[in-house]
Amino acid sequence: MRSVDVLIVGASLSAAASAKRLVDAGLETVIIERKELPRHKICSGILSPRGHRFLLENFGPLPRETLHEPTSCRGVTFHFPSMVSMPMDFFGGSTPHLHRKFSDYWAIKRSGAQVHDRTSFVGLDDRGDHVVVSARREGEPVTYRARQVIGADGPSSLVIRALYPNYPKQIPWFFVGQKFHEIIDCPLDSDYFHFWFHPGLGHYTWSHARDGRQIVGVGFKRGDNFARRHENVVRYLREKHGVKLHPHTEDEGCGENFGPSLINRYVFGKGNVLITGQAAGFLNMIGEGMSCALHSGAISGEAVVEARIRNRPVQEMYRRMIASEVRRTTDQWNPLKIAFDKPHEADFPAALGRLSWADRAKVLRDMWRFVVLYKEFNWGRQIARAALQRPIIGGYSMQRWM
Numbered sequence: 001m002r003s004v005d006v007l008i009v010g011a012s013l014s015a016a017a018s019a020k021r022l023v024d025a026g027l028e029t030v031i032i033e034r035k036e037l038p039r040h041k042i043c044s045g046i047l048s049p050r051g052h053r054f055l056l057e058n059f060g061p062l063p064r065e066t067l068h069e070p071t072s073c074r075g076v077t078f079h080f081p082s083m084v085s086m087p088m089d090f091f092g093g094s095t096p097h098l099h100r101k102f103s104d105y106w107a108i109k110r111s112g113a114q115v116h117d118r119t120s121f122v123g124l125d126d127r128g129d130h131v132v133v134s135a136r137r138e139g140e141p142v143t144y145r146a147r148q149v150i151g152a153d154g155p156s157s158l159v160i161r162a163l164y165p166n167y168p169k170q171i172p173w174f175f176v177g178q179k180f181h182e183i184i185d186c187p188l189d190s191d192y193f194h195f196w197f198h199p200g201l202g203h204y205t206w207s208h209a210r211d212g213r214q215i216v217g218v219g220f221k222r223g224d225n226f227a228r229r230h231e232n233v234v235r236y237l238r239e240k241h242g243v244k245l246h247p248h249t250e251d252e253g254c255g256e257n258f259g260p261s262l263i264n265r266y267v268f269g270k271g272n273v274l275i276t277g278q279a280a281g282f283l284n285m286i287g288e289g290m291s292c293a294l295h296s297g298a299i300s301g302e303a304v305v306e307a308r309i310r311n312r313p314v315q316e317m318y319r320r321m322i323a324s325e326v327r328r329t330t331d332q333w334n335p336l337k338i339a340f341d342k343p344h345e346a347d348f349p350a351a352l353g354r355l356s357w358a359d360r361a362k363v364l365r366d367m368w369r370f371v372v373l374y375k376e377f378n379w380g381r382q383i384a385r386a387a388l389q390r391p392i393i394g395g396y397s398m399q400r401w402m
């Protein structure tokens with residue numbers, strides 16, 4: 001059995017940030033990753049300015065191999081069924097277009113932690129003063145003993161399932177899939193990530209350029225038909241935006257836990273086990289999850305260090321410290337914040353202000369029709385309650401967290 005100070009499950013960006021804090025504090029840290037590194041990760045790779053700053057400040061300038069072509073992104077363009085389009089630049093200029101296979105590996109290596117790849121988390125036993133973790137490396141059982149465990153294993157987290165076996169049944173699950181097309185003609189500006197607020201297309205519909213091809217992606221409630229949904233979007237892009245594409249050459253998809261950050265229902269773990277990144281529920285508006293994965297990951301590492309210095313329970317420390325990241329993320333979904341503040345990293349109010357009054361009215365109507373698509377999940381009341389609580393308690397209630 002290998003004994004370490006902290007074991008992190010999953011070798012992604014939240015893990016890299018967490019490990020950086022732990023290693024800097026002198027703690028022996030091992031990351032286990034089920035895949036062989038560098039590993040593929042389905043992602044558009046559009047990094048927010050805040051995520052970019054985090055990488056620069058903690059890991060240094062990004063090497064060229066960590067970027068796709070185009071190497072940067074100016075911002076996001078929202079499209080609406082009424083055919084109004086709103087390009088919005090990121091505050092502070094363009095940000096890198098990350099190639100997740102190499103950017104994540106680069107950050108993991110720069111964290112200084114030891115990495116055991118091809119090693120899958122299987123289960124854990126929290127014994128009060130340490131945690132025993134069972135895993136499998138290339139089919140063979142391996143065991144770790146750690147003072148703390150950090151679950152950074154993404155939306156379908158097995159670490160969460162080990163703590164709360166019923167959790168997957170308690171939240172709605174979505175499928176997001178993307179297909180890659182050679183381009184015949186594409187009038188969509190390749191400097192922007194394009195997103196459609198269109199209830200007829202799906203819960204999450206996007207397109208952008210990558211390495212000379214065009215990605216067409218669609219997200220919907222799990223159980224629907226990816227091929228049909230995707231074909232519908234391709235047809236729409238052709239008819240409404242003049243996008244002419246060859247049949248797809250590749251596709252991929254995965255399950256997503258979209259929802260916890262909207263309704264402040266995060267999962268931070270129990271005892272000596274912390275959950276961070278998207279596993280904990282961090283996801284910003286239009287599915288931007290890297291910046292909050294990095295920041296929440298760093299906070300999980302800091303919480304372990306603080307708990308040791310102050311001799312306090314690590315959960316207590318983590319929950320107190322993570323409240324700032326919860327505010328940043330849930331603010332992005334808070335209608336009062338959207339109306340009266342600037343919770344996003346691109347200027348939606350300014351872009352709206354550039355439209356004629358008639359187009360503004362169309363945009364607001366189309367957005368409302370899009371939001372209604374989510375009615376079946378009963379999030380409306382929970383979002384409203386959280387929004388009203390925000391100014392009263394200066395944040396979001398910790399009582400809602402698991």
Ligand SMILES: Cc1cc2nc3c(=O)[nH]c(=O)nc-3n(C[C@H](O)[C@H](O)[C@H](O)COP(=O)(O)OP(=O)(O)OC[C@H]3O[C@@H](n4cnc5c(N)ncnc54)[C@H](O)[C@@H]3O)c2cc1C
Binds near residue numbers: 013042047153291
């Ligand atoms: C189609 C799509 C497009 C996206 N586009 C963007 C975008 O443009 N910008 C953005 O900011 N975000 C985007 N996101 C979201 C972003 O990818 C995630 O929010 C972010 O990667 C979460 O990081 P993480 O560190 O929490 O976990 P993840 O990146 O999910 O990584 C988890 C890691 O844990 C490993 N793992 C899982 N289970 C085990 C196990 N049992 N044992 C060991 N290891 C395990 C996985 O292999 C993986 O390496 C997108 C997501 C999708 C699906």
